[in-house]
Amino acid sequence: MKRNTHEQVAxxxxxxxxxxxxxxxxxxxxxSVGIPARSFGSSKEFLEGADVAAPGCILLDVRLPGVSGLDFYRELNRIGSKLPVIFLTGYGDIPMGIQAMKDGAVDFLTKPFRDQDVLDAVTVALARDAAAREAVAATQDVRRLLESLTPREREVLTAVNKGLMNKQIAYQLGISEVTVKLHRGSVMRKMQVRTLADLLKKMHQITGT
Known part of the structure; x- marks a missing residue:
């Protein structure tokens, strides 16, 4: 399966x-609505021809030759695919569709489905994929900025992120409060933020806290 890096790809x-x-x-x-699509008749064809690193989503039948759609979905997750999945089910497969939703699928559509229902589900899936990719890109940007900090600036940033005041940071690091202020100013510039709230927001992107 191809795993190339893509930029500006529909x-x-x-x-x-x-x-x-x-x-x-x-x-x-x-x-008819200008959305690029590629089709595959089996999981083998998909693994050989699809690019799960590229933007998009998957419409996946719950019953495939040789493997269930649910099992293949779990296999996709195991190999690192982040593409949102919409399941296509027959009436007898509704319990499988519900399980798919519990496992993280965007939606499941019962055959026969209306065109508008398909388009609505795909719109949601593509929006979710775009948001996830933007979040990853933002996190990578923050990590790149962090790499520009000196070891001491990192220490100050860690303390600031914990909510410590300048006086507390100075005591903890064994430096003067004036020096702490200088380091904080440098951290703000290098992290490309103007306020403490913006700095903490950026740190939350990579720490989750």
Whole structure:
């Protein structure tokens, strides 16, 4: 499976269903609204031809040749795919669709489904994928800025992130309060923020606290 890094790539909807008529119908639907789509008849075809590193989402039938859609979904998660998944189910597969939602799928659509329901679900999935990629990019930017800090600036930043005052930081690090203020000013510049709130927000992106 390809895992190239992509920039400025239009999101693609991957259709994974062994029913050729469904793949053809959905492909025509996405073509009519200008959404790139690629279709696959089996999990093997998907693994050989899809690029899970690129923006997009997956429409996945719960019943595939040789493997259930749920098992394949878990396999995708295991190998690191972050693409949002929408399951396609028959009436008898609704319990599987519910389980898929519990496992993190965006939605499940019961066959036969309305075109608008498909488009609505895909819109949600693509928005979720875009938001997740933006969050990853923002975190990477923060880590890059952190790398520009000196060891002492990192110590000061860690203390600030814990809510310590300048006087407390000075005592903890064995330096003067004036020196702490100088380091804090340098940290603010290098982290490209103007307020303490913005600094703490950036730290939250990588620490979660």
């Amino acid at each position: 999101p693609t909807v991957y259709l994974l269903d062994d029913d050729h008529s469904i793949r053809e119908s959905l492909s025509d639907l996405f073509l």
